[in-house]
Amino acid sequence: MREVDYGRAWTYESIVGAVPGVDVPDGVALAAQFALFEGAVLALAAAGGLWGAVPAATAAVVVATAGSALMLDLGRRLRRADLPDAYTHVVFGSSVETVLGVVAYVALLTYLFVVDPRDGTTLVATLLGTPPSAPAAFLALLVCWDVCYRIGVGWWAAVTALWRALAFDLDEEARGTVAAADRRTAAFGLLQLLLVPFVASAPLLVLAVVGHVVAVLVVLGLASVMR
Structure with missing residues (x-):
């Protein structure tokens, strides 16, 4: 991670950059992030027999890591430009972007723990079993936050791109x-569609993910036309 001006940095960059002794290339940081989360996913799957949840968890880890890559790339490009x-x-x-991520995360939790239980078998029970183990639930919620935060980044990058134009x-x-x-922001939005097959049993989540991606692409498209 490169030293950055915290007044011109994503919250993610500020937190990582503030950790004493952490100064590694972007590629190493991203590889470490993926390895740490994916390793935890596989370890908990092996310990609890939750192999059915691994594809969904891996997809979420891929999206979160790609979101980190986007943030580092945008930070480098935009700060260097005039x-x-x-x-x-x-x-x-x-x-x-953090506020938007919190909104997305709270909305997701409201769906998972309030709305979804009314419909019978919940997505949480399908992926983590009944009752879910505490470590598996902790990791699932942590990865979900990571994804939601990156979704907030995508929203904010798109909105500010239109304002800039x-x-x-x-x-x-x-x-x-x-x-x-903007092309990289759009590509990250499209990558989030990787999550859709794993929430196919929850039409409201499918609508939320697809609607979010379409909205980001439309806003970026308008920014491109007006640039």
Whole structure:
């Protein structure tokens, strides 16, 4: 992880960068994140016989790790480019992506523990068994938070991209930089569709994931047209 100005950094970067002695290349950090979570998934699956939950958990770990890669990539690209300070401050320094992630996470928990139980067999019971073990539930909720936080990042990157297109007149080089950033945000949105098969039994979650991805793509498309 590179040293960054915490006033122009994602919350994720600020937390990791503040850990004493942590200064590793992005690729190593991402590999460690994936290995740590996937290793925990496999260990708990072996201990509790939860092999049926491994594909869904792995998909979530892949999405979360890809979200971290997106954040590091956008941070590097946008901070190096000659972009308006007002834009970079709002993107990185406002922590709105964390607020959006919290909203997504609370909505998910409300569905899993309030709405879903009314329909019979719950998604939690299907994946983790009845009753779920405490370690498996802890890891599942942690990975879900990781995914929801990255979803908040996607929302915020898209919304600020549209605002940037409307509010600022960038030079050609800067437009090229933000276009590349927006393409990566769109690609991350599409990657989230990897989660859909694993929530197919929950139509409301399918609608939420697909609707979110479509909304991000539409907003980024508008930003591209207006750039």
